[in-house]
Amino acid sequence: AQTVTQSQPEMSVQEAETVTLSCTYDTSENNYYLFWYKQPPSRQMILVIRQEAYKQQNATENRFSVNFQKAAKSFSLKISDSQLGDTAMYFCASAYGGATNKLIFGTGTLLAVQP
Amino acid sequence: NAGVTQTPKFQVLKTGQSMTLQCAQDMNHNSMYWYRQDPGMGLRLIYYSASEGTTDKGEVPNGYNVSRLNKREFSLRLESAAPSQTSVYFCASVGGILNTEAFFGQGTRLTVV
Numbered sequence: 001a002q003t004v005t006q007s008q009p010e011m012s013v014q015e016a017e018t019v020t021l022s023c024t025y026d027t028s029e030n031n032y033y034l035f036w037y038k039q040p041p042s043r044q045m046i047l048v049i050r051q052e053a054y055k056q057q058n059a060t061e062n063r064f065s066v067n068f069q070k071a072a073k074s075f076s077l078k079i080s081d082s083q084l085g086d087t088a089m090y091f092c093a094s095a096y097g098g099a100t101n102k103l104i105f106g107t108g109t110l111l112a113v114q115p
Numbered sequence: 116n117a118g119v120t121q122t123p124k125f126q127v128l129k130t131g132q133s134m135t136l137q138c139a140q141d142m143n144h145n146s147m148y149w150y151r152q153d154p155g156m157g158l159r160l161i162y163y164s165a166s167e168g169t170t171d172k173g174e175v176p177n178g179y180n181v182s183r184l185n186k187r188e189f190s191l192r193l194e195s196a197a198p199s200q201t202s203v204y205f206c207a208s209v210g211g212i213l214n215t216e217a218f219f220g221q222g223t224r225l226t227v228v
Binding site: 006009033035037043044045047050091093095102103104105106107108 | 148150155156157158159160163173174203205207209215216217219221222
């Protein structure tokens with residue numbers, strides 16, 4: 001079965017500081033993909049960053065980067081230079097390739113950036 | 116440049132009433148999904164459709180039915196609404212790079228009283 005676990009329901013960080021959100025996953029697939037989505041108060045789901053499991057290099061997108069530990073099935077998100085606009089719910093998700101592309105989400109981490 | 120269009124945005128139902136949530140995408144994606152979002156539980160998959168003409172159950176399918184009317188449209192039906200179905204519902208279609216990027220509708224806040 002495909003599962004995604006986020007063990008931090010809420011986190012807080014000061015503006016301009018760095019914060020790391022944790023995620024672990026379980027899958028029996030060899031070809032899979034991992035994602036972090038952001039959901040601000042507007043409720044819109046926004047893709048933050050994507051990691052292909054076959055790539056050893058950690059993905060980065062501006063202030064957002066991941067620490068992908070394949071053997072440990074860990075996929076954490078690091079936000080550098082936190083901004084007030086980063087305040088949101090963050091969801092970790094996994095999908096595996098092929099025709100089905102079933103996308104499964106974790107329970108989310110509510111991040112509050114404090115001024 | 117609509118992407119995924121989901122209607123309605125808000126709905127209040129009485130217990131036992133039925134309704135259909137509509138979803139349409141204009142990105143020519145094969146895969147479409149319905150999720151429900153509840154506090155502390157993240158997004159849980161209700162049903163998905165890997166391609167036109169096929170549908171499969173997700174984690175929480177009970178009380179719901181779906182129809183993949185054509186490649187563009189994927190509807191979710193509640194035949195007899197229950198208070199436990201009070202939730203925010205999201206439709207998504209999957210495509211983009213590597214055919215794994217999900218594009219979401221704006222969500223439907225459904226309250227069953």
